[in-house]
Amino acid sequence: MIDQITVDKILDAANILDVVSDFVTLRKRGVNYIGLCPFHDEKTPSFSVSPSKGICKCFSCGKGGSPVHFIMEHEQMSYYEALKYLAKKYNIEIKERELSDEEKQVQSDRESMLIINNFAQEYFTNILFNHVEGRSVGLAYFHERGFRDDIIKKFSLGYSLEQRDALVKEAEKKGFKQEYLIKTGLCLEGQNGYISDRFRGRVIFPVFSLSGKVLAFGGRVLKKSDKLAKYVNSPESEVYHKSNELYGIYQAKQAIVKNDCCFLVEGYTDVLSMHQAGIENVVASSGTSLTPGQIRLIHRFTNNIIVLYDGDAAGIKASLRGIDLILKEGMNIKVVLLPDGDDPDSFSKKQSASSFTEYIKNNEVDFIRFKTNLLLQSAGDDPIKRAALISDIVQSISIIPDSIVRSVYTKECSRLMDINEEVLLREVNKKKFDLLTQKQTPPINTSIEKENKDQETGAETEQNLPETTPETVKEKRKSSPLDSFERTLIRYMVRYGRHILFTVKDENTNENIEWKVIPYIIADLKNDEIEFQHPLYRYMAEVAVKKFEEDSEHLERYFLTHPDENISKLAVDMISEKYQLSKIHTKFQKIDTEEDRLADLVPRALYELKNAIVCQNIKQINDELKKAGKTKDLEKVNSLMSELSTLYEVKAALAKQLGERIVNPS
Missing domain, CATH: 3.40.1360.10 (Dna Topoisomerase Vi A Subunit; Chain: A, domain 2)
Structure with missing residues (x-):
C-alpha cells in the first residue's frame, strides 16, 4: 500500500501536459492543448489537455482523465502501477507498507490542522468586515492602501483583534482543540500554560495551497513599535512548508x-x-x-x-x-x-x-x-x-x-x-x-521531500466518508430514464458545489442566509423524499455532502483523482468543455456563463428530475391499470385512477415551473 501523503505528492507533481506530451504531440489552442488521440485512429485532433484543470479528454472516444488515469489507459497499468510510474518520472520515493497507528494519527492530525486553519481564515475575515475594531483598524488600513473590497474578499484578507486570546476563545467555543491551535502556529503557549493569539493586532494574509486549502497566515502589525516585527508568519508545520508554497498561486493558476x-x-x-x-x-x-x-x-x-x-x-x-x-x-x-x-x-x-x-x-x-x-x-x-x-x-x-x-x-x-x-x-x-x-546527489524532488517530510499537498483521508465503497458503484444495471437528470445535478455539485445560488432573509432572525449549490440540491431532494437511483451518482452525492460539511475546497480534485476509474472518468466528463467561445463573442457584450446562470439552472434541473420521476410513475400506473382492467378488479382500478389524477396535477404544476405547454389528460 502507498500511504496517502505519498500518493498526494505524486498527484501534485504530475503535470498533465508533461505526462501526455511523452506520448502525444500537442499544440496550443486557446488555454488548452490539442493533439491526435492516442487511444483510437483519427486524422482530426480531438484529444484535449487542460493544464489548469489537470485533465485530458478525447471528445471523440471519450477516454482521458487525470495523469494517473492517462497512464493507466495508455500503458495498460493498474492504478498503483501508474502511481509508481509517475513516482519514478518525478523522482518521488515510494515506501509500500501498511500505515502504523502512529502514522494514521499523523494523517488525522494533518486533516484537523487544515480544518482549524479554514476556521481561522473565516474568523479573521468576519472580524475584518463585521467587528468594530476590525473595520476601524484593519479594513481602514486596507482602504488606505487603496485596496477595493472585491480584492480584499478575493484573497480572504482578515484582521486579528488586539485581545490576547480572542481566537482561542472563539475556537474553544466551536469545539476546536488547543492542541491544533498550537500545532498550526495560530497560537502560542506560554510557560504557565496560558494560550495566546500569535497574530493579535495584525491584518491577516492567508496562504492557500494549489488546491485552495488554507495552509498558513502572514500578519502585518499596524502599530509602530521597535519591539514588534513588522511581519509575522506561520511557522513550519505538518501542513505548511514555505519553501514549497507561493502566495497567490491559487488565485493566479488559471491566469498563468x-x-x-x-x-x-x-x-x-x-x-x-x-x-x-x-x-x-x-x-x-x-x-x-x-x-x-x-x-x-x-x-x-x-x-x-x-x-x-x-x-x-x-x-x-x-x-x-x-x-x-x-x-x-x-x-x-x-x-x-x-x-x-x-x-x-x-x-x-x-x-x-x-x-x-x-x-x-x-x-x-x-x-x-x-x-x-x-x-x-x-x-x-x-x-x-x-x-x-x-x-x-x-x-x-x-x-x-x-x-x-x-x-x-x-x-x-x-x-x-x-x-x-x-x-x-x-x-x-x-x-x-x-x-x-560530479558525484551524484539526490534529485531535487527527493531532497525536498527529505527536508519536508510532510509537505501539504492537498492530502485526502478516507475516514468518515460514506459507507458506500467504490466497489458498489461498479454493479451492472440497466440505464434508467432518470440517469441523465441525476447526472446533471451531480455535475452541478461537482463543478459548483460551494457556489452561492442566492441569499434569503431569515424571517425569525432577520439575517441573510446564503444557499450554496450542494446544500440547496440536497435539501430540495430531501424535502420531496427523493434519493439518487444510480449507485454511482448516489455515492458521489454522499461524498460531496461529506466534503462540503468538512469545508473541503477541492471536491473536483477528489473525484478527478479517485482510484475508481468509473468515478474519475465521469468527473472528467463533467468538468470538460469541448468548445470555447472566441474572443469576438465577448468583445461587444458580456456573455453569461453557466456559472452566471446557476440560480436559474439548478432549480430547473431539480424540477426536470421531479418531472421525470412523475412521468415514470404515470407510466408504471398506466401499466398496472391495464393489468387491473384485464382482471376486472374495480377497486384496484379506482385506487390507481385516484393516484393517476394526483400525479397529473403534480405534473401540471411542474410544467408551469418548467414553462412547458400543459396537455390535460382526457
Whole structure:
C-alpha cells in the first residue's frame, strides 16, 4: 500500500501536459492543448489537455482523465502501477507498507490542522468586515492602501483583534482543540500554560495551497513599535512548508495558463495591487529566497517567468541565485526593472492592465543579458573582477538544459563582454561536463521531500466518508430514464458545489442566509423524499455532502483523482468543455456563463428530475391499470385512477415551473 501523503505528492507533481506530451504531440489552442488521440485512429485532433484543470479528454472516444488515469489507459497499468510510474518520472520515493497507528494519527492530525486553519481564515475575515475594531483598524488600513473590497474578499484578507486570546476563545467555543491551535502556529503557549493569539493586532494574509486549502497566515502589525516585527508568519508545520508554497498561486493558476506567463514579485501587497490593476498571473515568494519547490509549482502551468524588480541593486544581486535555479529547471526567464522609487505595489496602482502590459513588453530583458549588464557595471575595468564575472555568467549558462539555448546565450555573452566565443564555449562545456561527472546527489524532488517530510499537498483521508465503497458503484444495471437528470445535478455539485445560488432573509432572525449549490440540491431532494437511483451518482452525492460539511475546497480534485476509474472518468466528463467561445463573442457584450446562470439552472434541473420521476410513475400506473382492467378488479382500478389524477396535477404544476405547454389528460 502507498500511504496517502505519498500518493498526494505524486498527484501534485504530475503535470498533465508533461505526462501526455511523452506520448502525444500537442499544440496550443486557446488555454488548452490539442493533439491526435492516442487511444483510437483519427486524422482530426480531438484529444484535449487542460493544464489548469489537470485533465485530458478525447471528445471523440471519450477516454482521458487525470495523469494517473492517462497512464493507466495508455500503458495498460493498474492504478498503483501508474502511481509508481509517475513516482519514478518525478523522482518521488515510494515506501509500500501498511500505515502504523502512529502514522494514521499523523494523517488525522494533518486533516484537523487544515480544518482549524479554514476556521481561522473565516474568523479573521468576519472580524475584518463585521467587528468594530476590525473595520476601524484593519479594513481602514486596507482602504488606505487603496485596496477595493472585491480584492480584499478575493484573497480572504482578515484582521486579528488586539485581545490576547480572542481566537482561542472563539475556537474553544466551536469545539476546536488547543492542541491544533498550537500545532498550526495560530497560537502560542506560554510557560504557565496560558494560550495566546500569535497574530493579535495584525491584518491577516492567508496562504492557500494549489488546491485552495488554507495552509498558513502572514500578519502585518499596524502599530509602530521597535519591539514588534513588522511581519509575522506561520511557522513550519505538518501542513505548511514555505519553501514549497507561493502566495497567490491559487488565485493566479488559471491566469498563468491563459497568458502562458507568470510574474514573480516579493510581497503580499504586490500581488494584491497587480490583481486590482487587472494583472492576475502573479505570485510572490513572500520575502523568502526562491526555491526549487516554488519554481516547479510555477512550471506546472507555464514555461515563462518574468521577475519584477524595484531597482534595489543589493536586493537584485541577492536574488540571482534563485534565478539560476529557474534556468536549471529549463524555464524561460525575463527581468523587468521598474522606474526608480516604484515597487510592483506602487507601480501597478498607477497603471491599467494594458499600460502595465505595454511597459513590460517595452522593458523586459532576458536574464543572461540582464545579469551580464548588472555585473559588468560593478566589475568596471578591473580584470580580476571581469574574470570572476565571466566565470559567474558561464556557470549560469552551463546549467541551462537546452543545448540550443546555451549556444545562443554563449554567442550573446561573447558580444556583450567582448570575449572570444570559442573561449566561452569551451568554459561552458567544461562546466557542463563537471556538472555531469560530479558525484551524484539526490534529485531535487527527493531532497525536498527529505527536508519536508510532510509537505501539504492537498492530502485526502478516507475516514468518515460514506459507507458506500467504490466497489458498489461498479454493479451492472440497466440505464434508467432518470440517469441523465441525476447526472446533471451531480455535475452541478461537482463543478459548483460551494457556489452561492442566492441569499434569503431569515424571517425569525432577520439575517441573510446564503444557499450554496450542494446544500440547496440536497435539501430540495430531501424535502420531496427523493434519493439518487444510480449507485454511482448516489455515492458521489454522499461524498460531496461529506466534503462540503468538512469545508473541503477541492471536491473536483477528489473525484478527478479517485482510484475508481468509473468515478474519475465521469468527473472528467463533467468538468470538460469541448468548445470555447472566441474572443469576438465577448468583445461587444458580456456573455453569461453557466456559472452566471446557476440560480436559474439548478432549480430547473431539480424540477426536470421531479418531472421525470412523475412521468415514470404515470407510466408504471398506466401499466398496472391495464393489468387491473384485464382482471376486472374495480377497486384496484379506482385506487390507481385516484393516484393517476394526483400525479397529473403534480405534473401540471411542474410544467408551469418548467414553462412547458400543459396537455390535460382526457
